[in-house]
Amino acid sequence: MKPIDLLIGRPTPNLQAADKLAAASQIILSQPEKSGMALTYGPDHGEDGIREHIGDWLSQKYRPVSGRITRDRIIITNGASGALAGILQKFADPSYTRRVFLVEPTYFLAVQTFLDAGFGQRMRGIPEDDEGINLEYLRRQLEEDSRTDDGILNTGVPRTKFPAQGYRKIYKYILYVVPTLSNPSGKTMSIHHRTALVELARQYDILLIADDVYDFLAWPADDGISHEGLELPPRLVDIDRQMAGSSEWGNTVSNGSFSKLAAPGLRVGWCEAMPNFIHGLSTVGATMSGGCQAQYTSFLIDEMLVSGILEHHIQNTLIPVYRRRYRALVEAIKTYLYPLGIRISTGKPYETFAMDDASNRVPTILSGGFFLYIDFPRGNQFPSATEIIRIGREEFGLTIAPGEIFAVKGDPESLKRAQSTFNLGTRLCWAWNEEAVLIEAIKRLAKAVQRAQELRS
Template sequence: MKQINLLIGRPTPNLQAADKLAAASQIILSQPEKSDLALTYGPDYGEDSIREHIGDWLSQKYRPVSGHITQDRIIITNGASGALAGILQKFTDPSYTRRIFLVEPTYFLAVQTFLDAGFGQRMRGVPEDDEGINLEYLRHQLEEDGKTDDTPNTDVPRTKFPAQGYRKLFKYILYVVPTLSNPSGKTMSMHHRTALVELARQYDILLIADDVYDFLAWPADDSISHEGLELPPRLVDIDRQMAGSSEWGNAVSNGSFSKLAAPGLRMGWCEATPIFIHGLSTVGATLSGGCQGQYTSFLVDEMLVSGILKHHIHNTLIPTYRRRYRALVEAIKTYLYPLGIKISTGKPYETFAIDGGGNRAPTILSGGFFLYIDFPDGHQFPSATEIIRIGREEFGLIIAPGEIFAVKGDPEGLKRAQSTFNLGTRLCWAWNEEAVLIEAIQRFAKVVQRAQVLPL
């Protein structure tokens, strides 16, 4: 029996834009005026023209109320993971930053970056609610944290000093995937986005938003095209739009071309206030060699300016993922719903798109890479551990244990997981073709039925 992996979260190799990248590379390398720049150490921010083009692209897609996204708000990075590490290096200090909050269930591979930055015992999970984050839980944690003496406060000396280039350190960090979240698939409501920015300003929180799935969105209504779909405003957009924003801001958008062109590119961008972006450009690894995505940024820029990247996203990626998502959902409803397993959706995010008649029509946002399913809560249903074991050993099915999405370092996190998201699992549709996804869910049903007949 061939193994089927529902845990892996990456695009199928045939969706990687190899031919388009090869063509872009040929263009860049055959023109000395471009290759000379692409192959040398680049400016710390990245090339001005490429940053300008990314700002134009983002402005066209998000249409921010606060106006056009200028190049001074953009820095080229070596992908979202590398940028996260750089942000923590430059804007946090374990002797000063009180807590690292992560919305849970969380993207489990991001956790190690926070551990590496020295925040193991300062990490806390904030549960999701149906609108993307439990704001009251977060507010309570912030209030309680301010009463304790075992965490740093403004009177505690920093180990990083302004004279060394650390002009701003944040008291708190909150890591979140607001749109089409990994792992839950939920999209944060507009109310929660605004309230979260307000809370961030009140408590000096830096909101690090992984905005990596936004461009892989489509209407839930299959009769409406994904062309013209209106995306939710990012936290960084709301922070810029609301009156009273500080020069450093309280949000940074962490973007990546890994999901749009190819993961191996290791190239992305961050957007924030100009002074924040300048600070990020002074991370040691960047000062040592300039832009950390220099050559690959030229490849992406060629695809961006020519329209090839947009064509790849709109005519290859979204239609493919939309079909796979539909096949996965229908299979779950057919084979798992009768067993009591349901898709965990949260509150749908209502937006607009252009219908077949050219009209602005209401719809529900869908897309990304992942959805989450919930197992029934009861003694009659097999444990998640047993389902995972039987799936792996007897049916060649790789399923993620929900507990991996808990926040390490939070003593209460695993306890919460046992009664919430560990009673379920994340499923990815980006890696497998439709027929394989259907077979995977058929196997999943057999796993559950097999576990139900085993003695307790």
Template sequence: MSTAKRPVDLQTGWPNPGLLPPARLESAAHTVLSDPDLTRESLKYGPDEGYPPLRESVAGWLTRFYKPQDAISYDRICVTGGASQNIACVLQTFTDPVYTRNVWMVAPTYMRCCRIIDDGGFGNRLRGIPEDEEGLDIGYLAKHIETSEQNAIAEGNLEPKLKTRYPWRKIYKHIIYAVPTFANPSGKIMSLERRKQLVKIARKYDALIITDDVYGMLQWPGSATANKSVLGGAVLPRVIDIDRYLDGGPTSEWGNAMSNGSFSKIVAPGCRTGFAEATPKLAWGLSQCGSTRSGGAPSHLVASMIHQMIATGGLDDHITNVLLPAYAKRYRRMMQAIRARLFPLGVTVPQPDKEVAGGYFIWLTLPSGLDGEEITKRAEEEEELMVCAGPLCNVQGDEGDEAMRFSHNIRLCFSYEDFDALDDGVERLARVIKTCMQE
């Protein structure tokens, strides 16, 4: 048994409590609640599309970081209750549980998203798209989405069956879910060419691409000696930016992509505030989801506080001077430990020598013959170490392809645990792997 003094958590995908900005939130709250006009506006139900000043400030903030060809207008922004809640609203508004054929998810996938999609009525129609070195196997998707479409035609599934047509609603035939930049869990970056190909497929098959762009601003040079210019803006255009301009722009007023954003990773999860960007038509349609129409955009009060953080430069300062240095240091410490302790055992990681790194996670592939679930169980029992077994990142319900079962993988998170415990956690994992290899 290990003589470790305390548990080490490399599983939880949260920000470390020491990296949260309570003082900035307190200052923003004081500004809002000490001004009678701001107080009155922020304590109302608020408009469906969200707190207007936040929509404006988010549009400008995104424009400065992603640098699209044209400035992002506020009517492309809809305030949400966070990325997860928003996916549920998208399914409620833009899918029909009978007519919509499948929900396609890049695999390995964000584990909690499967439950949201299951609740939307698609539990038996979740389909995985395997990753390759460019972030998504576009040939696999093209082949299988065509088969899905032909099956729907043969079955006579040609019109929405359950959802009523309204001016704010378009029912898509397919949903495609991906985390293109610093993917959860693999950490991969989808290439520019694959992003373009993905948009073309979405247009061809009437699919809505939902991209979780929650890690895009958390990027840093892969090593301390790498080019620091990566800190000046986005590593690649988002899929929403590509849909906005590729081949003349969207083929309809609805478009085929939506960027799903959140302040959970860069302010605090408890804020429960996010934003979606899409064409003005789709953004407005999203705001007409029944649960939003009942009382206006969610998280109205906190939205007013986050607007203050953006408007005063406080959020950019927090990201630049607190989060990026801390996460870069954490990532490099964990990668240094992985190279020293796990690579000699035959463990591998995708793109080990990244020029640009980011996000929260590192995805491990174990040597042949080792089982991720067994390693995870023994790590907790023998070393008081918590890690995430690869099969938790399977696309739930799609068990047909062995390459998308991830039984030989483990996900590590470097964002949550205290910095000084990261090296120790990797060392504990190495002991477990060595023991299993010797048995």
């Protein structure tokens, strides 16, 4: 029995734009003027022209109410993971930043970055609700924490980062979230929650780090509507910009990546935020020492952006393939798992608009990303997720994620909550496997559930 992995969260190798990257590389390396710049240490922010092209592209994709995204709001990074580490290095301090909040279930591989930054005991999980984040739970946490004197919280920990050393802004709180097509839950945060979250961020001096890496892999839930012309949700950084009263640093940063769009191995992405924030991020030590941390690969991406090849790859290769795989996975779940009482966990659908075949603007529901979450029935009569996952692995060659890995380390209450919520289910990824393999995987999962039920009887 050939193993099947539904835990792995990356594109199939044949979806990586190898041929397009080879062509872009040939163009760059065959022109001495371009190759000379691409192969040397680059400006700390990245090349101005490339930043401008990324800003124009983002402006076309998001259509922000506040207008065009200018290059001073953009920095080129070595991918979303590296950028997250840089943001924490420059704008957070364990001796001052009181808490790091992560929306749970959370992207489990991001947790280590916060641990590395020294926030282990300061990390707290904020549960999702049907609209993407439990705002009242967050509000209560902030109100409770604000009643605690700073001196009590920080006793024995001397401050380590000062303005004179280049740390002109340290936030009191950090909150990490994947607002659109979240990893792992697949939920999309409502407009109401996005706006309220930015308002809370301003009130309590929170930096909202938004992992916006799945936004461009979106399509209408209605199979009869084209994905071209789909209107994307405004990012937290868009809402922060358009709301009156923004500070010079802002309270949001959009962390984007080309890993899901071109190839993960490129290690190139971008951040968008207020110009002062972007300048501050460019002064992280590793960047100041070596310049732009994705100099050469940013030239490849720029070539693909300007030529339209990247957008063509997204619209005509990635989305159609992922859309078919998603549909195959959903239909298999409904066919083989629904009779067993297992359901897809969707939250409140995000309503948006797209264009129909007659170029009319029509309402639809947003779908996409890489992941969906399924919930197992509650109660002692149904086997535990742990037992199902074990049997799936040992007897059916199936790898799926135990829900407990999406808890927030450092927060003992997060794991407790998991036992009664997201650990009663699992995340499934459709990006790695072809349709036939996805269907076979769900058949095996159904057999694993049935086998677990037999062992309990």
